[in-house]
Amino acid sequence: MSEQLKDTRDITVTVNGKSYQEAVETRLHLADFLRLQLKLTGTHLGCEHGVCGACTILVDGEAVRSCLMLAVQANGREVTTIEGLADGEELSPIQEAFSEHHALQCGFCTSGMIMSLTAFIEENPGADEAAIREAISGNICRCTGYQSIVAAGVAVAAKQAGGS
Amino acid sequence: MGMRYFGTSVQRQEDKKFLMGQGRYVDDIEFVGMLHGAFLRADIAHAKINGIDTSAAREIPGVHAVYTLDDLGDPYPNKPMTTAYASPLLKQTICQHLLAKDEVCFVGQTVALVVAESRHIAEDALSRIVVDYEPLPAVADCRNALDADAPATHLGLDSNLVGNFYGKFGDIDAAFAEASHTFKVDFHEHRGGGHATECRNIIANYDAGKDETTVYLTTQAPFLIRRLMARYFEEDESKIRVICPDVGGGFGPKNGPYAEEFVLAIVSKQLQRPVKWIEDRRENFVATNQQGDQMWHMEIACEDDGKILGARGRVIHDMGAYVPYGLLLPATSVFPLPGPYALPALDVTLDAVFTNKTCTSPVRGAGRPNAAYAMERLIETVARGLKLDPADVRRRNFVRKDQFPYTTGGTLPSGDPAVYDSGDFHSLLDMALENAGYEDFKERQAAARQEGRYLGMGISSCIEDTGFGPYEGVKVKVQPSGKVLLQTGAASQGQGHQTVFSQIVAEELGVDIDSIVYQSADTGTVPHGVATAGSRVTANAGPASQAAARLVRKKALKLAAEVLEIDEDDLEIEDGIVRATAQSGRNVNISLGDLSFKLTPLMNGKVPDGFEPELEATSFTSSTGVPHASGSSVAEVEVDVETGEVKLVNYVIAHDCGKMINPMLVDGQIIGGVVHGIGNALFERMVYDENAQPMSMNYGEYLLPIATEMPPFEVLHQETPSPHNELGVKGAGEGGTIPAANAIIAAIENALEPFGVVVNDHPVDPQRICELLDEAQARSGAA
Numbered sequence: 001m002s003e004q005l006k007d008t009r010d011i012t013v014t015v016n017g018k019s020y021q022e023a024v025e026t027r028l029h030l031a032d033f034l035r036l037q038l039k040l041t042g043t044h045l046g047c048e049h050g051v052c053g054a055c056t057i058l059v060d061g062e063a064v065r066s067c068l069m070l071a072v073q074a075n076g077r078e079v080t081t082i083e084g085l086a087d088g089e090e091l092s093p094i095q096e097a098f099s100e101h102h103a104l105q106c107g108f109c110t111s112g113m114i115m116s117l118t119a120f121i122e123e124n125p126g127a128d129e130a131a132i133r134e135a136i137s138g139n140i141c142r143c144t145g146y147q148s149i150v151a152a153g154v155a156v157a158a159k160q161a162g163g164s
Numbered sequence: 165m166g167m168r169y170f171g172t173s174v175q176r177q178e179d180k181k182f183l184m185g186q187g188r189y190v191d192d193i194e195f196v197g198m199l200h201g202a203f204l205r206a207d208i209a210h211a212k213i214n215g216i217d218t219s220a221a222r223e224i225p226g227v228h229a230v231y232t233l234d235d236l237g238d239p240y241p242n243k244p245m246t247t248a249y250a251s252p253l254l255k256q257t258i259c260q261h262l263l264a265k266d267e268v269c270f271v272g273q274t275v276a277l278v279v280a281e282s283r284h285i286a287e288d289a290l291s292r293i294v295v296d297y298e299p300l301p302a303v304a305d306c307r308n309a310l311d312a313d314a315p316a317t318h319l320g321l322d323s324n325l326v327g328n329f330y331g332k333f334g335d336i337d338a339a340f341a342e343a344s345h346t347f348k349v350d351f352h353e354h355r356g357g358g359h360a361t362e363c364r365n366i367i368a369n370y371d372a373g374k375d376e377t378t379v380y381l382t383t384q385a386p387f388l389i390r391r392l393m394a395r396y397f398e399e400d401e402s403k404i405r406v407i408c409p410d411v412g413g414g415f416g417p418k419n420g421p422y423a424e425e426f427v428l429a430i431v432s433k434q435l436q437r438p439v440k441w442i443e444d445r446r447e448n449f450v451a452t453n454q455q456g457d458q459m460w461h462m463e464i465a466c467e468d469d470g471k472i473l474g475a476r477g478r479v480i481h482d483m484g485a486y487v488p489y490g491l492l493l494p495a496t497s498v499f500p501l502p503g504p505y506a507l508p509a510l511d512v513t514l515d516a517v518f519t520n521k522t523c524t525s526p527v528r529g530a531g532r533p534n535a536a537y538a539m540e541r542l543i544e545t546v547a548r549g550l551k552l553d554p555a556d557v558r559r560r561n562f563v564r565k566d567q568f569p570y571t572t573g574g575t576l577p578s579g580d581p582a583v584y585d586s587g588d589f590h591s592l593l594d595m596a597l598e599n600a601g602y603e604d605f606k607e608r609q610a611a612a613r614q615e616g617r618y619l620g621m622g623i624s625s626c627i628e629d630t631g632f633g634p635y636e637g638v639k640v641k642v643q644p645s646g647k648v649l650l651q652t653g654a655a656s657q658g659q660g661h662q663t664v665f666s667q668i669v670a671e672e673l674g675v676d677i678d679s680i681v682y683q684s685a686d687t688g689t690v691p692h693g694v695a696t697a698g699s700r701v702t703a704n705a706g707p708a709s710q711a712a713a714r715l716v717r718k719k720a721l722k723l724a725a726e727v728l729e730i731d732e733d734d735l736e737i738e739d740g741i742v743r744a745t746a747q748s749g750r751n752v753n754i755s756l757g758d759l760s761f762k763l764t765p766l767m768n769g770k771v772p773d774g775f776e777p778e779l780e781a782t783s784f785t786s787s788t789g790v791p792h793a794s795g796s797s798v799a800e801v802e803v804d805v806e807t808g809e810v811k812l813v814n815y816v817i818a819h820d821c822g823k824m825i826n827p828m829l830v831d832g833q834i835i836g837g838v839v840h841g842i843g844n845a846l847f848e849r850m851v852y853d854e855n856a857q858p859m860s861m862n863y864g865e866y867l868l869p870i871a872t873e874m875p876p877f878e879v880l881h882q883e884t885p886s887p888h889n890e891l892g893v894k895g896a897g898e899g900g901t902i903p904a905a906n907a908i909i910a911a912i913e914n915a916l917e918p919f920g921v922v923v924n925d926h927p928v929d930p931q932r933i934c935e936l937l938d939e940a941q942a943r944s945g946a947a
Contacts, residue, residue: 027284041192042185044412046361047445051863054361082185095183099175102828105836106658107182108189108361108412137872140863142361142413143658144832145839145900146871 011075015040016084024071031055033071034081042082042111046140053139056112057081063119082111085118093159094118097152105143113139117153126161129154169667169677170891173828176663177682178656187410190365190380195438198367199228201428202286203441204276204293205451206268209520209856210302212319213266213275213295220292221278226285229435230293231277233263236430241265248392248421249490254327258318258518260486262423262430267319268297270485270520271858272450274423279431279439302520304856306482307459309517317485317518326483326516329494331501333573334509339474343465349545350462351924353534353905355455356848358527359868360657362412363443364452368428372436377429378405378688384414385695386655390687392421393429401687404429408685414657415840416526417453419697421488424451449861453489453525454850456482458497458534462512464542470550470557474509475501475542481516482524489525491516495577497531502572502582503539504589504627504794505561510574520856528840529628529898530698533905536626540906541924544913548922554910555597558625558796562589569887576629576790584627584792586884587820593625593796595880596818600798613918618803619813620915624903628793630821630895631703631888633786637691638708640669640716641780644764646740646757648673648680649780650709653693654701655685659897660829661701665709667825668891672713674737675756691782699793699895704786706825707889715781723759723775728752791886791894795819797838799875799907803915805937808930810846810912812875819899820882823892827881834900835877841904843869845926920944 007026012019015038024033029048034040034057043066046054050068057066058080085092094117097103104110113136120135121127127135132153133146141149181187218230233241245259264275276293280286301315308314309324317324340346367380383389386406394401411418424441432439443451462477481494494516501510543561547554563570563584570584597603605621612619639651650669654661662682670677683690694700717737724742725732734748743753760779762772771777800813817834824830847867851859860866885892909923912933919940923933 025284035191040185041189042187044189044362045191046363046412047863049445049862049864052361052445082183086184091180091183098183099179102176102832104179104182104658105660105832106361106413107178107187107410108658110182111185114183133871133874137870140361140868140870142359142415142840142868143836145835145837145869145877146874147835147877148832150871 009072011072013074014078016080026070026072028071029067030069030071030074031066034066040081040083044108044111046109053116054109054112056115056139058115058119061119063116082114085114092118093156094121094152097156101148101152101155103144103149103152109139109141113141113149121153121157121160125157127157132157169671170825171823173826174663174667174677176660177666177677178660178662189362189410189412190367190382191442193367193380193409195369198438198440199279199281199435200283200286201277201279201431201439201441202283202290203274203424204290205447206264206271206273206275208268208297208299209271210300210317211268211297212300213264213268214298215296216276217294218276221289224285224289224292226281227278227289229279230289231263231431233261233265236262240430245396245421245423245426245488247487247490248388249492251491253329253491254487256326257487259488260423262427269318270522271856272447272522274427277427277431279435283442302856304519304521304852304854306457306480306517306519309519310515317520324518326487326518327491329491329498329514329516331498331510331512331574334474336474336476336509336511339509340465343473344467345549346463346465347545347549348463349541349924351460351541353458353460353537353926354849355527355533355844356850356866357449357452357454358415358417360413360415360418363445363448364418364422365442366425366428367438367440368432369438370433370436376403376405377433378407379425379429380407380409381425382411382418383408384419384655384657384697386685386687387653387693388695389420389425393426396426405688407688408655411655411657414696415528416530416697418657419525419695446861449866450522450858453523455493455527456484456521456524458482460538462538462542464546466546468550470546470552470560472505472507472546472561475507476511479512479514481514482519482521483516484519484521484523486523488523493524493526493531495531496526497534499574499576499582500532500535500627500629501539502574503536504563504625505539506563506567507572521852526697528837529901532628532898532902533841533844536624536902537905540624540903544906544910554623555593555602558593558623559590565590583789585789585886585888587792587794588882588884589625589794592794592818592820592882595882596796596798596816599878599880600800600814600816602798618805618915620801620803620911620913622799622907622910622914623796624907624910625796626794626903628699628895628899628902629790630699630793631787631791632698632700633704634694635784635786636693636701636705636708637782637784638665638705638712639691639780639782640673640712641778642716642720642756642760644757644761646679646755648675649683650680651683651690652705653685653690654705655696657696659701659833660826664702664825664829665705668706668709669713672710673717675740679740699897702825702893703791703889703895706891706893707785707787708783710891711783711785712781715783716779719781720756720759720779723762723772724754726772727754727762787886787888789888791822791888793821793894793896793899795899795903797903797907799911801908801911801915803912803933808933810933812842812873815875816878816880817900818880818882820884821896821899822886822894823883824881825893830896831879833896834879837898837900838877838904839869839874841901842908845905845908846929847927849927
């Protein structure tokens, strides 16, 4: 049993534009792979049963919960994490809006919130408040009460719609 | 100098690292040679342990050690933990051993620890440990804990009573004898866990060379934990260093102490390796303190117009299996009972009882939301009984503006009399009602009922005793670079301490906020502190920040006057430069950095005569009394009488936390707090079966508030400065949570008034609302 669990596979995965070739344990989930093996600790684990959304990342542009996906399933795919959003020191529009609207307190759910909204607003520029609320309904925040996060999302969605 | 920072919604200094994924939480920290622990926990609520076999677990490759209590070695098998808050009112202060000794008393109790190369291997090994349990009867419901036939929650107990807490003042017998009306009401209050998105995490790192243990910990109270550890280990405090890196939410349960941090410190020393333990969410549901249940049986005496003469009753309070936190929850459930009301007499006795459930300690607001709910229930009961407007009943009973400082007649847990310092409860209620559209609500409600829609509006008013002492230390130091080091013992879990204390220091000292370097919550480097709890930090570290900055300013001006050969009164400080004022007619200046350099010369230098080295000061200035925040909330709901669904339509809160340092951050605290209260009213229920087995151990079964369920929030402010500190500030962390449950429950009752539904218990879910509607229908059918 123990030996089987230690079974490893080689994978090739692109994370934030950089290609990695890594041997991974088959039982390792993607979040642990990012955190433990690639040392990208910006992705957080809040529940490890796919409900809280803190570990949300983008895989081929789609928001996924990295605690519910195995590292081996990322083979050949393109992953974006919170560390990949800013351009150097220049924050992405959603990152900027989070600070302007005080959409974060402890910061623990923030990475997942931002990744969920990044994917959603990319697909739905101009999304209204109800749609933004729905988009983050799978992300739990215990600090803010959501109103400021929704406001940040709405502001960015409106700007994206105006800009495109 | 203008007021550039104080009172301004400055964007947070903390944000950027979190936005970029560069926050550094305990689980993000690694050390060479670090090992990983996993705890075996009791999976039965009450049992005798006849034996533990760890031999198979030890054989798994990668396992370094397996510990039972005996394996920890002397003196631990005979050294249970002690309560953090001893009290003469405690009759049975039973605290747990670091790992279970010969009995487990709740599901989740620590039984054994595996230390391995990785968390994965440690968990593999846990499944190989065999514990021989002999099941014992358990108490799951606090309401039955004192029954004559109740099982003993711990082997050998004659009674499950932990202790009593009392709230008594005035002539209660006269109040009830003279009353035109008396009403009785019973209600059950349940508050679940803190559910910070980051669970509890620890790294213990023993340095043999220094014989010193550093503990990286998700605590709200680094200095408290260090002291408790030092006492328990009979070590000098300098041998234990507690550091809080970024912490992902606190909300009370992260205050500690917990067995796990003690165990890790012992094991790191024994193995001479850094050891990490990361709590997973399933563990968090049983291993981290929660708040539990209270059953209230209350009676109120009043006059025809709703003026209250007195309240009396009895409360049964669920303590869980041990007493890590003394009677802090019972105390905070009882002493704040009068709330914003001038209550002439009170007589309440609380029975704190053991159950075989997870230990309890404060969750956002501690017992205050319970007390506020109790008092607001009494107000609702009076209004219903006398067919009065609940707003009018509140107005008739509020402490008036001209009565401050107002002595309630009750006492604080410290033994001091409870005195409300300042406020204007009438205007707060009026603000909230006006913005909620209370005046024309009855028309909207009637029109909606015509369409078969049931709208309801509920009010809740509260006070919050904030800022309890004795202090939080703050050190301010100008460095030769011109950067200003700001250090405080207060630990942050997201409140924005760095920003607000930087605002105060920048303002007082005359520097740009971006020149401030912030350090906190490391017992090895910062001034002494207490804890981030009870909305206390701003009202303690705030005044200390101001006082420390003022001392540094004074020292800088004195030195600059000598260096520039000018009178101190002719100097001002702006953007870190001490310069002659325009009126002085001189044109000279020197930077704070250069002054710091003059005070910290190296080998060939000399400290200027009459000065101590370093341009720095430390202050423990705190509030001189208890600053009382206050608020009134109005919730509007729509209830679907077919499904029992409650839709939150609108929520207005008028709040007074004195002078606001950063209004944007205050709003963040309040709205977040209200949402926690909404969770308590509608969603969050920790379910146990009759054997005290927890039945809600994931977020599919235990519901937290989510974005789509929340109403729009409107936060209104009134700023009545507290006289207890020069800044005029009061705490703001829990004023949203405290009143929320009654606003929601009263709104549901108001919506369902045509059916005669009274909810009383919380949380209330759609199923219960349907049951209440059925019960009401049966009653009216029978009548």
